[in-house]
Amino acid sequence: MLNKLSLKIGLLFFIVVITVEIILFSILYTNLVNDRVDDVMGDLLARGNTHRDVLEENYTPSTLEHVAIMESESDFIVAITDQEGVVVTSSNPMAPEMISVIRHTDNDQVPDEGVVLESDWAEKNFVATDSPIIMDGVHSGHVFMFANSNHIEKIISNLTQQFLIIGVITVILTIITVIVLSKVITQPLVGMKQATEALSRGNHEVELSTSRKDELGELATAITRLSKDLKRLKNERNEFLSNVSHELRTPLTYLKGYTDIINRDTTSEEDRTRYTQIIQEETEHLAGLIKTLFELAKIDQNEFAIKKEKVEFDALIQKIVERIYPAIEERSIEFSYFCPSNVVITIDSERIQQVLLNILDNAIKYTPRGNHVRLEVVQNKNDVLTVISDTGEGISEEDMPYIFERLYRAEKSRSRSKGGSGLGLTIAKEIVELHNGKMEVESEPGEGTVFNISLPKEDAYEKSIVD
Template sequence: MKKLSVKLGVLFFIIIFGLITFMFFFLHNEIADSRIEEELQNLQSRGNSHRAILEKNFNDEMIDHVVLMESESNTDVVITNNSGEVLDSSAPFDTFKKYIEVPLSSIPRDGQVVEEKWNQEPYVATVSPIQINHEVTGYVYMFQDTVSFRSLIQKLNEHFLISGWISVVFTMVIIIFLSKGITKPLIKMKEATSQISKGNFSVSLPKTSDDELGDLANSIELLANDLNYLKQERNEFLASISHELRTPLTYIKGYADIVRKRNLPKEESNKYLTIIVEETNRLATLIKELFELAKLDQNSFIIEKEMIDLNKFFTKIDQRFSPIFNEKQMEFTMNCQQNLFLKADPLRLEQIIFNLLDNSMKYSANGAKISLMTWKNKNEIHIAIKDNGKGIPEKDLPYIFNRFYRVDKSRTRSLGGTGLGLAIVKELINAHGAEIVVKSKENIGTEFELIFKEEKK
């Protein structure tokens, strides 16, 4: 029994069959008991009716009349005096003798059942006292053959048996459809996960319902899409790494061979050596940033937060970047709200700001304006870096934080970028529990806004 549909079917059948059996058994007993009780009450009522007639005229003529009426029915009557002597009966007295010998003390006015064991005795019996002038002068015994009771119960059993079989058949049919209805989407999901495990991520599952199975199907599709995206990103990442490593190595090897094999003038030799050094630095930067990303991916780096006075922090940033801005004839302005503190890792925050300012400088022309602004809004601290450089096309905005993604690959390479700076910024922002928002328009400029949640000192 390895199939889930079979297990579910058997489990449902056992539970439902158990419930049906219990309900049928309970209902059968209730109906049988009520029908037997009803028959006994009818027999008692018939005896009480005869008793009422005899109390008006307790004589031989009336006794014969009562006996005659019962001789034509499916019940029998025995009439005795107060001492138990039989006055008359509708059937041979010997048949009923053992029931009449029952002690008759304290019989209620409405009579009582003398024998009710229909499944053990040939008759059931009731007795009604005949009272004249408040004294018991005789008794009316009523008898009914228990064959009719057994016949009634047998018919009842047959009806319940037929109903039971019909219920079992319907239950099995319903369970088969129900178990298949539940397991069919699960089987499709199993096949989909099997395809995913083989590397086929283009799986599609039909929308089954809005319940947990539907949610599971959506989750599997989402997982397949994510894995497909990760596979493509991994392939692109490996291709980009291969390309990024190959290019500087090609330059280094090529120019090193030229310098080694040819007897070049010193000026030309220095030119090639300068290119080799630049490519070596580019390669070292690339490897450093790859190691940085590897640490971020494995969460093996540590964020050591401390309370930072942002005015002092950005003053140091200004001191370090001012000479570079002046050299490129760029206007750098800084506006930081007074008495503003942020709980963050100062080294990582410095790395984030350096990367963003470096980007602004690279993609802005000489004479451009770059600004850094910091302010507090409710329980959030905002840091914005804005420039009026070349901007980012709208179609590229969703991808700028992807590794090795470049808006203008040729221009980025000429500026020395690796395509990893913004990816590192994004990971560091996430590690701080903050968020980064980008607004940009081509030939107008770009603004990066960092939003940190304020933490208590």
């Protein structure tokens, strides 16, 4: 079955090809017809000239008769006139049309090599030529040759017939070519249309042939890639949702457990206060988790607000250090930092604080007591590099590719015991990228981890999304 597209392409091809063919065939036909008519007229004149030559050599009644007898057996008619234009002899009886041709000939104007008098085979019954007889320099008569127009019509109709047959064959071949061509062109497109329909119905197992090396092949490759991406996204979404529900369920189970204990009559006042505090901490953790999830959802929908302003970076670092100090003290970490005093940078100060706090929090959390954490700011020409390094447990090679993924925690139980939910680095990286910055990490298990956060001083592109 021809589909709509192949029908359209086919029809267009057909009309164009047939128009070109008709134009070319018409030119060829007209030229051939003219050639054939010219041939016939040339032959007729040559025949007349031959008779004339014979007569010029030997102008006798018997020669005249001989010429007339010869032509009476041929398809042609000869009429020979004298000096005055009176017909001396002719091969056949003269039709009125022939006589009028002879009468209307201006005898003196005819050149020696003869002339075609009438070639309009379509309108007239006869075509005619005239060869003058000159003897001893004196104009002595004419040899008129006539041919019935039917003779030419027959030749032309033969030609027309051949053209018709060739024309029909050409049209059939054109139709076949057009059908095959339009199918070849549209078949992959139809396949791709079906594939995209399958994709939109939720079937993400689309596999198209991608062996072609042209634009259609590229399109098929793109659709196949798209289907794979969709499948991956669907899997990621499912995994993420189950991770989220798990993350929410765990603290909720704690909350329920502790509330149950608090409500028991046997629970002492002291325990009640302790459990209420745990409930408060868990609720805060849960609220923080939900807030981060909400922020990530906003980033996904390009609705995350980044409000940039000029910030003195050392003041910002100072603020961050003050905020993490209690945790440093508590875990007896040896902390040092350095930031040049003249660094001015255009950033969303709240968000960048959040980024640096997340990374410092990790450095402190995943570093055993007594180890080192260092923060160092280096000012370059166009960007500011913040390096946060620790001498903690490091990140294993298997975990490395995933640490920026949502809800990913290396050694889950360990990290959970430290209150982590695996969202800190995800949001940190997203925020840095919204600032057109870069975040890189190097780590050696057992040796420590180094995070490099580079932020442009001025955002040349203003890529950020401000609502």
